Amino acid sequence: MKKIFMNFTGILIAASLIASCSKGVNTMTTNSVFPKGTLGPKEIFTGTTWVNMLHTDKEKVFDTQVYDVRFEPSTRTHWHSHPGGQILLITSGQGYYQEKGKKAQLLKPGDVVAIPPDIVHWHGATPKSEFIHVGMSTKVHLGPAKWFGPVTDSEYSEATSVH
Amino acid sequence: MKKIFMNFTGILIAASLIASCSKGVNTMTTNSVFPKGTLGPKEIFTGTTWVNMLHTDKEKVFDTQVYDVRFEPSTRTHWHSHPGGQILLITSGQGYYQEKGKKAQLLKPGDVVAIPPDIVHWHGATPKSEFIHVGMSTKVHLGPAKWFGPVTDSEYSEATSVH
Numbered sequence: 050m051k052k053i054f055m056n057f058t059g060i061l062i063a064a065s066l067i068a069s070c071s072k073g074v075n076t077m078t079t080n081s082v083f084p085k086g087t088l089g090p091k092e093i094f095t096g097t098t099w100v101n102m103l104h105t106d107k108e109k110v111f112d113t114q115v116y117d118v119r120f121e122p123s124t125r126t127h128w129h130s131h132p133g134g135q136i137l138l139i140t141s142g143q144g145y146y147q148e149k150g151k152k153a154q155l156l157k158p159g160d161v162v163a164i165p166p167d168i169v170h171w172h173g174a175t176p177k178s179e180f181i182h183v184g185m186s187t188k189v190h191l192g193p194a195k196w197f198g199p200v201t202d203s204e205y206s207e208a209t210s211v212h
Numbered sequence: 213m214k215k216i217f218m219n220f221t222g223i224l225i226a227a228s229l230i231a232s233c234s235k236g237v238n239t240m241t242t243n244s245v246f247p248k249g250t251l252g253p254k255e256i257f258t259g260t261t262w263v264n265m266l267h268t269d270k271e272k273v274f275d276t277q278v279y280d281v282r283f284e285p286s287t288r289t290h291w292h293s294h295p296g297g298q299i300l301l302i303t304s305g306q307g308y309y310q311e312k313g314k315k316a317q318l319l320k321p322g323d324v325v326a327i328p329p330d331i332v333h334w335h336g337a338t339p340k341s342e343f344i345h346v347g348m349s350t351k352v353h354l355g356p357a358k359w360f361g362p363v364t365d366s367e368y369s370e371a372t373s374v375h
Contacts, residue, residue, distance in 0.1 A: 138346065187276045
């Protein structure tokens with residue numbers, strides 16, 4: 050966690066210095082090198098998301114799928130679990146990861162979340178910030194993700210009110 | 213130690229931005245959200261590289277290891293292959309991927325390279341640009357990478373002279 054914290058501190062220092070430059074500043078806040086992709090399915094996301102499949106593993110060589118997901122503010126996945134697990138690399142904005150029955154964790158660029166198989170969870174943006182992560186579904190031969198319905202507005206509000 | 217290291221990184225970012233403020237231009241080219249990590253082993257890299265292990269999979273849950281690698285200009289891996297394959301996500305700078313016996317491919321941010329099992333290859337920076345990628349070693353239960361010695365200066369020069 051120290052590693053994560055200091056990364057954010059570096060970004061804060063950078064951001065404050067960028068803000069202090071009067072001209073020629075980089076005003077782009079999104080830090081993703083991947084194109085936006087296509088709209089995320091309404092069946093598994095609440096709000097507007099964009100999914101770019103970076104590696105589908107259609108030919109079943111790597112046993113891993115890789116994708117970039119962009120969440121607009123307040124947007125999140127439904128509750129779900131992965132039989133083979135999932136790893137998230139946070140690349141832009143701020144968001145949350147919450148396991149069922151636990152407190153939500155605030156996520157920032159540079160954070161890595163390793164979600165073990167069969168853990169019911171959601172991830173998504175904070176109410177006021179965009180959120181982008183690379184996601185990897187690992188050991189996909191064990192089957193697709195299982196979905197358990199939306200994170201309700203009251204669940205989302207409770208989860209995100211603690212930070 | 214990590215805290216100290218990241219403080220230093222924060223200072224570096226700040227220094228680079230202060231320098232750029234004087235000209236009103238942001239000259240920072242690195243687009244990685246991950247800290248630099250530790251020096252890449254001389255036994256498998258030519259030149260100065262930095263490796264940040266993002267997920268070691270020490271507990272063998274995901275069958276995938278994830279890392280961020282930073283190559284200084286002209287720096288490259290040795291020739292190698294992965295029994296379970298490897299996927300690269302290019303996040304900053306410019307570099308190359310070359311399979312033994314084929315032409316090198318120029319890589320830019322947003323590119324994805326899926327390297328099938330047992331394909332002998334190298335990856336690294338162009339002569340004049342830094343290069344950063346996230347790497348995933350997949351199906352790691354099949355064993356560690358196999359290494360076949362350095363990409364010689366003449367091999368590197370020939371590979372990179374075509375672009």
